[in-house]
Amino acid sequence: MARTLYELAGADPDRRFSPFCWRTRFALAHKRLDAEGTPWRFTEKDKLAFSGQGLVPVLVDGNETITDSWRIAEWLEAKHPTPTLLNSAAFTRFINAWADTVLHPALARLIVKDIHDCLAPADQAYFRTTREARFGASLEAVQATRDAELPAFRKLFGPVRAVLATQPWLGGAAPDYTDYILLGSLQWARCTSPFRLFAEDDAVFAWRARGFALFGGMATEAVGYPA
Amino acid sequence: MARTLYELAGADPDRRFSPFCWRTRFALAHKRLDAEGTPWRFTEKDKLAFSGQGLVPVLVDGNETITDSWRIAEWLEAKHPTPTLLNSAAFTRFINAWADTVLHPALARLIVKDIHDCLAPADQAYFRTTREARFGASLEAVQATRDAELPAFRKLFGPVRAVLATQPWLGGAAPDYTDYILLGSLQWARCTSPFRLFAEDDAVFAWRARGFALFGGMATEAVGYPA
Numbered sequence: 091m092a093r094t095l096y097e098l099a100g101a102d103p104d105r106r107f108s109p110f111c112w113r114t115r116f117a118l119a120h121k122r123l124d125a126e127g128t129p130w131r132f133t134e135k136d137k138l139a140f141s142g143q144g145l146v147p148v149l150v151d152g153n154e155t156i157t158d159s160w161r162i163a164e165w166l167e168a169k170h171p172t173p174t175l176l177n178s179a180a181f182t183r184f185i186n187a188w189a190d191t192v193l194h195p196a197l198a199r200l201i202v203k204d205i206h207d208c209l210a211p212a213d214q215a216y217f218r219t220t221r222e223a224r225f226g227a228s229l230e231a232v233q234a235t236r237d238a239e240l241p242a243f244r245k246l247f248g249p250v251r252a253v254l255a256t257q258p259w260l261g262g263a264a265p266d267y268t269d270y271i272l273l274g275s276l277q278w279a280r281c282t283s284p285f286r287l288f289a290e291d292d293a294v295f296a297w298r299a300r301g302f303a304l305f306g307g308m309a310t311e312a313v314g315y316p317a
Numbered sequence: 318m319a320r321t322l323y324e325l326a327g328a329d330p331d332r333r334f335s336p337f338c339w340r341t342r343f344a345l346a347h348k349r350l351d352a353e354g355t356p357w358r359f360t361e362k363d364k365l366a367f368s369g370q371g372l373v374p375v376l377v378d379g380n381e382t383i384t385d386s387w388r389i390a391e392w393l394e395a396k397h398p399t400p401t402l403l404n405s406a407a408f409t410r411f412i413n414a415w416a417d418t419v420l421h422p423a424l425a426r427l428i429v430k431d432i433h434d435c436l437a438p439a440d441q442a443y444f445r446t447t448r449e450a451r452f453g454a455s456l457e458a459v460q461a462t463r464d465a466e467l468p469a470f471r472k473l474f475g476p477v478r479a480v481l482a483t484q485p486w487l488g489g490a491a492p493d494y495t496d497y498i499l500l501g502s503l504q505w506a507r508c509t510s511p512f513r514l515f516a517e518d519d520a521v522f523a524w525r526a527r528g529f530a531l532f533g534g535m536a537t538e539a540v541g542y543p544a
Binding site: 262 | 418
């Protein structure tokens with residue numbers, strides 16, 4: 091059965107950098123499912139009209155169209171129960187909301203100009219307008235303070251480190267969607283920016299390296315920068 | 318078998334306000350265990366010397382002395398396996414670290430002068446000196462901006478709300494230590510400060526009310542303010 095995943099792409103159509111699309115990429119790989127990736131750009135809303143909304147990821151699986159990364163994860167779990175993706179639904183949901191509302195706003199400030207520079211020209215204009223309105227400052231001004239903001243960014247991962255001190259993955263002995271959510275966020279950065287987020291002696295650094303190496307180095311081999 | 322819990326107290330020895338002691342209080346109640354509470358004050362380090370350290374909670378259970386709220390929770394779980402307290406160890410550990418490193422620093426700023434005013438005179442001097450050094454400002458100055466800081470404080474609970482949108486407790490269908498950690502933090506505020514933390518239409522408000530009503534209204538009936 092044909093399976094297609096619409097993924098946000100940069101000027102280079104192989105630069106697939108959306109953290110939400112990476113959540114789905116990891117979830118598909120976890121379930122050992124293939125999906126053809128179709129590049130999509132911010133300004134191509136018409137290409138997603140069939141899905142009834144304008145955001146990626148969109149997964150088309152045979153006759154079914156599923157949108158929103160969380161709903162896709164639940165759909166995959168229901169349709170392909172093993173291996174389990176959502177072992178602790180409350181924890182995973184908490185991390186999902188934490189990534190969206192805490193981690194992403196902080197991380198975006200560190201890489202927003204770099205993201206812009208990866209985009210196709212039409213997307214650059216769209217991105218600059220919408221993000222500068224959101225931040226109330228130019229992309230250049232936001233990113234200019236990233237060295238000063240890095241310690242606070244790293245501190246956000248304190249509770250993650252507390253978990254990794256006692257088990258190798260947030261999911262336990264093996265990774266699950268809880269890991270993939272945060273790996274997707276960090277892959278968003280790796281795909282778009284050369285900025286180094288973590289010190290090499292940080293447990294998060296080692297966990298990220300193990301996560302990016304999963305599934306034959308799926309994340310490491312994607313178009314991007316060294317992590 | 319005699320069981321004693323050393324608990325931080327205010328000038329009124331019945332005002333037991335430590336968030337860490339409340340974690341243990343809830344954990345004991347969850348296990349249907351009684352413990353005599355012994356009031357302890359910040360400046361009475363000598364009273365805890367037998368435990369080999371100077372912080373509460375300290376639980377003395379027969380011949381055993383256990384310190385640190387997390388270690389007490391694990392000890393209780395091992396010694397009294399049912400009902401389960403730690404259903405999802407990773408989630409609970411994440412929340413424990415999140416409360417300690419994110420929630421408490423933000424919440425302390427809203428109530429720190431009120432806490433001071435509840436303390437016995439010797440503790441007031443100790444508290445003012447140590448906390449003013451930590452904040453780099455007078456207790457009065459820190460708390461003076463709490464109305465402006467309240468929206469950001471409430472926003473911290475976004476990921477908690479995401480979980481409560483799909484289940485009644487962080488622990489699932491029933492409360493567990495994940496809930497008790499955060500209820501302990503909010504009981505810290507209720508015991509010391511009349512400041513209203515949540516709007517009545519907030520899901521966190523309703524969850525807190527249900528949590529404080531557990532175990533015969535254990536938290537609600539403790540010395541403090543209306544929540």
